[in-house]
Amino acid sequence: xxxxxxxxxxxxxxxxxxxxxxxxxxxxxxxxxxxxxxxxxxxxxxxxxxxxxxxxxxxxxxxxxxxxxxxxxxxxxxxxxxxxxxxxxxxxxxxxxxxxxxxxxxxxxxxxxxxxxxxxxxxxxxxxxxxxxxxxxxxxxxxxxxxxxxxxxxxxxxxxxxxxxxxxxxxxxxxxxxxxxxxxxxxxxxxxxxxxxxxxxxxxxxxxxxxxxxxxxxxxxxxxxxxxxxxxxxxxxxxxxxxxxxxxxxxxxxxxxxxxxxxxxxxxxxxxxxxxxxxxxxxxxxxxxxxxxxxxxxxxxxxxxxxxxxxxxxxxxxxxxxxxxxxxxxxxxxxxxxxxxxxxxxxxxxxxxxxxxxxxxxxxxxxxxxxxxxxxxxxxxxxxxxxxxxxxxxxxxxxxxxxxxxxxxxxxxxxxxxxxxxxxxxxxxxxxxxxxxxxxxxxxxxxxxxxxxxxxxxxxxxxxxxxxxxxxxxxxxxxxxxxxxxxxxxxxxxxxxxxxxxxxxxxxxxxxxxxxxxxxxxxxxxxxxxxxxxxxxxxxxxxxxxxxxxxxxxxxxxxxxxxxxxxxxxxxxxxxxxxxxxxxxxxxxxxxxxxxxxxxxxxxxxxxxxxxxxxxxxxxxxxxxxxxxxxxxxxxxxxxxxxxxxxxxxxxxxxxxxxxxxxxxxxxxxxxxxxxxxxxxxx
Numbered sequence: 001x002x003x004x005x006x007x008x009x010x011x012x013x014x015x016x017x018x019x020x021x022x023x024x025x026x027x028x029x030x031x032x033x034x035x036x037x038x039x040x041x042x043x044x045x046x047x048x049x050x051x052x053x054x055x056x057x058x059x060x061x062x063x064x065x066x067x068x069x070x071x072x073x074x075x076x077x078x079x080x081x082x083x084x085x086x087x088x089x090x091x092x093x094x095x096x097x098x099x100x101x102x103x104x105x106x107x108x109x110x111x112x113x114x115x116x117x118x119x120x121x122x123x124x125x126x127x128x129x130x131x132x133x134x135x136x137x138x139x140x141x142x143x144x145x146x147x148x149x150x151x152x153x154x155x156x157x158x159x160x161x162x163x164x165x166x167x168x169x170x171x172x173x174x175x176x177x178x179x180x181x182x183x184x185x186x187x188x189x190x191x192x193x194x195x196x197x198x199x200x201x202x203x204x205x206x207x208x209x210x211x212x213x214x215x216x217x218x219x220x221x222x223x224x225x226x227x228x229x230x231x232x233x234x235x236x237x238x239x240x241x242x243x244x245x246x247x248x249x250x251x252x253x254x255x256x257x258x259x260x261x262x263x264x265x266x267x268x269x270x271x272x273x274x275x276x277x278x279x280x281x282x283x284x285x286x287x288x289x290x291x292x293x294x295x296x297x298x299x300x301x302x303x304x305x306x307x308x309x310x311x312x313x314x315x316x317x318x319x320x321x322x323x324x325x326x327x328x329x330x331x332x333x334x335x336x337x338x339x340x341x342x343x344x345x346x347x348x349x350x351x352x353x354x355x356x357x358x359x360x361x362x363x364x365x366x367x368x369x370x371x372x373x374x375x376x377x378x379x380x381x382x383x384x385x386x387x388x389x390x391x392x393x394x395x396x397x398x399x400x401x402x403x404x405x406x407x408x409x410x411x412x413x414x415x416x417x418x419x420x421x422x423x424x425x426x427x428x429x430x431x432x433x434x435x436x437x438x439x440x441x442x443x444x445x446x447x448x449x450x451x452x453x454x455x456x457x458x459x460x461x462x463x464x465x466x467x468x469x470x471x472x473x474x475x476x477x478x479x480x481x482x483x484x485x486x487x488x489x490x491x492x493x494x495x496x497x498x499x500x501x502x503x504x505x506x507x508x509x510x511x512x513x514x515x516x517x518x519x520x521x522x523x524x525x526x527x528x529x530x531x532x533x534x535x536x537x538x539x540x541x542x543x544x545x546x547x548x549x550x551x552x553x554x555x556x557x558x559x560x561x562x563x564x565x566x567x568x569x570x571x572x573x574x575x576x577x578x579x580x581x582x583x584x585x586x587x588x589x590x591x592x593x594x595x596x597x598x599x600x601x602x603x604x605x606x607x608x609x610x611x612x613x614x615x616x617x618x619x620x621x622x623x624x625x626x627x628x629x630x631x632x633x634x635x636x637x638x639x640x641x642x643x644x645x646x647x648x649x650x651x652x653x654x655x656x657x658x659x660x661x662x663x664x665x666x667x668x669x670x671x672x673x674x675x676x677x678x679x680x681x682x683x
Contacts, residue, residue, distance in 0.1 A: 057288060096181075103116055104171070187213055190226070190228055238466055297328045392443055561625065609625055
């Protein structure tokens with residue numbers, strides 16, 4: 001498969017993957033499966049704003065040669081591809097994205113070929129609605145014609161089908177490249193989909209898939225996603241499949257000038273009946289307005305299904321204790337058990353509703369979890385009707401006490417079963433949220449039974465069902481917003497930043513794949529990689545560190561606070577941070593991280609790092625942390641100009657661990673941190 005088309009574009013030859021994925025994109029932007037008709041048979045109208053798009057997004061606006069969505073503009077000028085991609089008013093590109101093709105000259109062929117100069121492209125809009133826009137750009141060169149069929153959706157998602165045809169009956173093409181000149185300041189950090197399948201990824205020895213872009217550049221084989229950006233914004237390229245590609249060496253080449261070249265193919269003959277065709281997507285971030293840092297304070301299963309038994313203790317004290325610790329969301333039960341057992345056991349259903357009401361009274365959103373599954377029909381957590389056609393291939397199993405758990409693929413029938421179950425749970429069991437332990441993202445899969453993978457002379461190859469994952473998350477988002485109160489969607493994405501689907505998550509969980517490691521204390525996992533993968537602000541999606549290493553809670557909290565993430569612990573840190581964040585009014589403040597060139601509050605020792613919520617003229621709420629493995633002594637420093645204060649000083653020590661502070665003098669142990677409020681002191 002060479003990608004997904006938009007209509008009758010020869011999909012009968014493209015195979016099951018193309019047909020299945022076409023279903024996911026061929027309907028309106030916010031309901032995308034044939035089973036739900038044009039606007040969705042049961043599409044929850046309450047979830048859609050008056051402008052025809054879900055909250056918090058805004059309707060698409062089509063200009064003369066541009067498409068705008070919330071906070072972003074894709075300007076095409078006279079090319080096939082965007083000449084500018086603006087995010088928050090800043091252009092991510094240093095020059096127009098372009099198609100570079102070398103063709104053999106006539107009558108004398110050459111090994112290198114000659115560059116094709118393209119005419120000004122046409123820009124023809126075929127469909128314009130608040131939630132989806134479709135248009136075509138076309139251009140010609142001396143030997144070729146090129147067309148791009150584009151689809152934009154309300155959250156900034158775009159999909160492009162590129163087709164290159166010869167003018168003559170055939171041409172020998174020596175090279176086809178997509179070239180994206182990036183602004184160097186917006187190509188400091190990178191993240192890409194893991195090169196190896198998850199079952200083969202050796203975390204101890206394989207290179208990590210996020211980090212700071214090296215000075216000499218970044219060079220990779222084919223990857224299904226590539227994000228480049230900084231701590232505030234970025235651009236993700238993605239493709240489900242590499243079918244039909246034949247790169248000459250590296251697929252990804254990001255040079256010293258931060259010019260990104262994606263080499264689609266080397267030498268090949270193209271004809272009118274066998275043109276070059278490839279489908280890819282672009283998505284700039286942030287994808288939506290960022291929630292306040294303290295909005296989602298999620299913790300791992302604070303109460304379980306034991307609280308649903310007839311003789312269980314009163315759950316209220318446990319829920320109230322979690323709320324007092326600052327936690328406001330968690331999960332308690334598997335959605336499979338909730339729906340399937342709730343249908344046949346009325347007492348179970350009533351017990352769940354009692355627990356849910358108790359959680360709501362305590363200020364906690366209680367979710368249901370969807371995760372890996374057994375194949376045992378007798379197991380209470382096994383979906384009805386599951387077969388091996390649902391599973392990811394190669395099969396990924398996890399042997400636990402309850403049996404062998406398998407990873408389902410979002411590209412198969414699992415997706416429809418889950419969405420039906422979620423709709424039933426929200427409607428009939430007053431569910432208030434879902435925790436997705438995997439299904440919020442796509443994972444490489446070659447299960448041909450449900451449409452993933454492709455086959456050629458070399459065998460069966462994996463594809464990444466990005467569009468199916470997006471379809472699942474988009475429809476789940478609408479289901480969760482259909483009631484009087486919006487539901488909470490938390491997606492586990494460790495190692496997989498996929499904006500097309502995670503755009504619909506209220507928060508993401510990362511770092512389980514590096515559980516027990518800490519940035520800069522592992523030879524291959526850096527703070528830059530942590531910022532690219534976990535911080536979340538550049539994507540517009542709140543991120544939480546999935547904390548499991550309970551022997552180093554101080555370092556966990558330090559890293560969270562340093563990156564404008566809320567730490568969720570039960571030692572008082574969450575509650576203290578939340579109270580200070582709100583009393584300072586930090587949601588309206590500017591965050592300034594240790595990676596910036598200037599800091600309102602810093603230290604005299606560069607081994608310590610500081611991050612601040614800054615309100616000029618008022619002060620700063622600052623975390624200072626020691627990420628080294630030795631004690632550090634230092635003095636706090638204040639930038640009076642940034643603070644706009646005459647005599648700044650520490651007004652309050654909000655919370656600290658492994659730290660002694662007296663005035664502006666600090667002594668921090670390994671992993672130690674302190675959260676202080678800085679304001680105007682005496683003259």
